[in-house]
Amino acid sequence: MRSTTKMMEDRDLLLGKNVSTFYDDPVHFVKGSGVWLWDAEGRKYLDCYNNVPHVGHCNERVVEAISRQANTLNIHTRYLHDGILDYVEKLTATTASSLDTAILTCTGSEANDIALRMAEAMTGKRGIIATDATYHGNTSLVSQLSKSNVPTVGFGLSQFFRFVEAPDSYRRPDPDGILFANSVATQIAALEEDGTGFAALV
Structure with missing residues (x-):
């Protein structure tokens, strides 16, 4: 098994330096079951982030269904x-x-891309508002909805995007959502004023 240092070096070589990890000290998971994950040191974590809201890790019914289908036709x-x-x-x-x-679709990137194409088709407009500090996928369109990507990558679509601060009940309490709603309304008005028009909030 690779050490954390070796794993990070190999990730940079094999996956590229732009594939980020969570945390300054990345976690190395080796197995999961239900709502639990285990790292390489044997520590157990309650997973509140990944697929647990759907079916949990290694769900027996899902594993069996995937195996049955892969054994039949793919x-x-x-x-x-x-x-x-x-x-x-x-x-x-x-x-x-x-x-x-x-x-x-196969990925969230595709799902988001199609949703935005639908929004444009239904509204006839191209303006998209996204919350800052978020990740929406890897396609040319949705990657630019991640504010950190806009200045360096993409195909010149940034004129269609506006950003608002994501709701944060800890740092910016907004119990009625008024601050967030006002931020969105301000950006909708800006998109309408510049002729882009408002198609979607992500």
């Missing part, structure tokens, strides 16, 4: 297959009747 949606139709049928049955179709 294709994309441009071929006919009952599995995807069955899944979307079950999924949309849990939502309001007006939500009767689904666009399936």
